[in-house]
Amino acid sequence: MTFDWFAGLNPILQALFATLFTWFLTALGAALVFFFKAINQKVLDWMLGFAAGVMIAASYWSLLAPAIEMAAELNLPAWLPAAAGFLLGGGFLWVVDKVLPHLHLGFPKEEAEGISTSWRRSVLLVLAITIHNIPEGLAVGVAFGALAADLPTATLGAAVALALGIGIQNFPEGTAVSVPLRREGLSRLKSFWYGQLSATVEPVAGVFGAAAVMYMRPILPYALAFAAGAMIFVVVEELIPESQLKKNTDLATMGVMSGFAVMMVLDVALG
Secondary structure, X not given: OOOHHHHOOOHHXXXXXXXXXXXXXXXXXXXXXXXXXXXXHXXXXXXXXXXXXXXXXXXXXXXXXXXXXXHHXXXXXXXXXXXXXXXXXXXXXXXXXXXXXXXXXOOOHHHOEOOOOOOOHHHHHHHHHHHHHHHHHHHHHHHHHHHHHOOOOOOHHHHHHHHHHHHHHHHHHHHHHHHHHHHOOOOHHHHHHHHHHXXXXXXXXXXXXXXHHHHOHHHHHHHHHHHHHHHHHHHHHXXXXXHOOOOOHHHHHHHHHHHHHHHHHHHHHHO
């Protein structure tokens, strides 16, 4: 099988197909709710750690390192776009976190964050996952949009590796959303629906990110670092605390290590 047809597509279309792939793997993971009503807490904690590891590795190997190299190629101080974009990305997610009502997995409804609301607990749980799918989609979109800049550091292999890594960690994320919703009393179909729905924001963010860097090339290194900062915020604010909430710290940590290694191998091998 050849993927020449994919390489010949416009980067915006490439970003769309790549983020549809990451959404599909989320839906595939969410579909496990048709077979299981509950998931072992240790398995769930390992999954959350794995997702965190993938996002940490992707933030450096696929986003920050290229941003630093691109800055030099664009005659900018190498540290400036990476540092500025990284902090802006984290700041953006911090604002979203304070405004949009949501509830992290494993926490009682009383500890919901964002603006106070009477929304159901299930909706708040889905919104929490949706928030951290925004930087994932944005990261993939920016990586593909960077191909239009024709810079040595922006390669199709690296963009594909990022999409694969995000997709792989989206599978357990889909399960981590749908199965708890089933425990909340929702039907299997509704649990699946909300589980996959949490990732529908990724194609939107992906297309936006690709289009933005294609038509505003000077922001490219900043955009890469922005996506990295947003993902690291999610890892530190949500994934790692949730993975260690039930005291399965060793398993969660090994999940992080495994996820980091998988993403690193993908990026180095394909990029």
